[in-house]
Amino acid sequence: MTQQTNLSFSGLNAQQIKQLERESRREHWGRAWYKFSRNSLSIVGAVTILIIVFLAIFAPYVTPYPDHATKPFTDFANASQPPSLEHLFGTDEIGRDIFSRTIFGFRFSLSMGVIVLSLVVPVGVLLGLIAGYYQGTRIDSIIMRTTDIFLSVPSLILALAIASVLEPNLSHSMIAISLMWWPWYTRLVYGQTTALRNEFFVSSAEVTGASTAHILFREILPNILSSIFTKMSLDMGWVIIIGASLSFVGLGVQPPKPGLGTMVASGAKYLPDQWWISLFPALAIVVIVLGFNLLGDGLRDLFAAEEV
């Protein structure tokens, strides 16, 4: 098997090979997009998320009164105005524009979700891969029993405990949520890894002498990514809800910063007469969480169809 060969005997030159590669990639993504686009609810979810992300990033330019959200501001002459053309969502008890503050509130919700998940997912996935690949060994039991311990601590209570020890603010509540969240990814990945490690393609890589890193990240992980992405999308909604709950009880975003949960809490005193102070931030939470859930459901269907 040592004779030298070149590509020409196959009737293809390097350029044609590149062309083939491009075509196959286009076909691959084209099929994925086709399946995704046929599910109208997932498109609604994806568009909702895109709009919210756009609004959050460009909040200073798309909101009528950015100062009401970013600086200490009071305007008692305009306090507690109902929704009007000037103030789409009305104004709150000290005269700030609720529409502007809600758009800025998306920033806190989104960054909370993104930061928590980007802390939690790599750790959880890596531990799940390792424990699953070394199933039945001591490494497996250490990782999975630790996981069980963390799962048995209620996250809201831990967040309360952390807040009572440390100063209550956004980063501390993110730490609390992250501590509680990684075990779910470890469990998800563990279950799938234990099944995949017995597949012959893993044995084949081992027989040939592939490194453990190759087997974990190149052979096993790509087969689990679909479940991970689906869970991440659904979890974005959950993290945002928990973040809003923590803000509602005063452990998350601190006033005067416009956290959505904080705004719902501060408006709750004025219900039901000045309903708009709480209602619009609450609706914003519903919309963003619904968007992520629809997107997650769409991704799940997409990946389920691809297995066939």
Place this chain on the structure above:
Amino acid sequence: MTEDILTITDLKKHFVIGHNGLIHRTPITVKAVDGVSLSLRKGETFGLVGESGSGKSTVAYMTVGMYRPTSGTIRFRGEDLFDGSKERSKRHKKEIQIVFQDPGSSLNPRRSIKDILDLPLRIHQPQKNRLEEIVRLLSLVELPPEYMYKYPRQLSGGEKQIVAIARALATDPSIIVLDEPTSALDVSIQGKVINLLIRLQQEFELSFLFITHDLSLMRNVASRVAIMYLGKICEVADAAEFFENPLHPYTQMLLSSIPVLTEEEEALKPVKVESRGEIPSPVNVPPGCSFHSRCPYAEAICKQVDPEMKEIRPGHTVRCHLFASDRSQA
């Protein structure tokens, strides 16, 4: 006589599947492989035949290093593959490759054919132009180069198995273990895959350890055949001798049970032995000769003493009391 390139000596693999007793815990073991010895010559096809549960796949998996033997040795050109050290040698990984039974599971659904063929090349032939090598491997197994960018789900079962064969060839091995490579394929494809394997064997002087339950396939493919029953080899012989003059009652039973279409074919069968019973559980192997529970010729000694392997004619060995010492003329 050509050289032996693989020698397996008294190979055993016992799996612990549970424990008996609460305080004095005695392990319950399955003797999946219990004292197998065989040798593979350069360029030959050695057929290892047995029913499911006979331990033939376990022998295959140990040969490529997926399991460590409980005891016994596997030597490649005299070099012990499990020589105390924890890690198998890189040479072992290169020289002995495997093709699995289930082509659906043996190719990663998330990797393109190019990536699949690239892995063994990257590990064992990193100095070569790997794209060229991949194209060459595909042409060796008569697949067009465009297949590089396909994914396993775009291939038929037969094509997947052919890609698995190309992957086994990628390290330029001396031995390929074929673990029932055609049993999951359509009959129309089986012949094509077998012919490809034979052509590759001649081209690269490959030695095949061919694991199968299909005796009639071995008639055309193997140069020597061994029958396995409950972790032990019952009979080894050159293929021609094996099919014309089978000695072990189990071999005779298996040969009698090959389905045939015509009476002429039926008449070609050397001995007729009615098949009875099924293979016992390997957790509960009968004492004495493990086959006595199904053997039509079983005698008192068969239930107590496990027979030894005995060479009846040159190259033809049998493990059966019927051929012990003075009665070998039978």
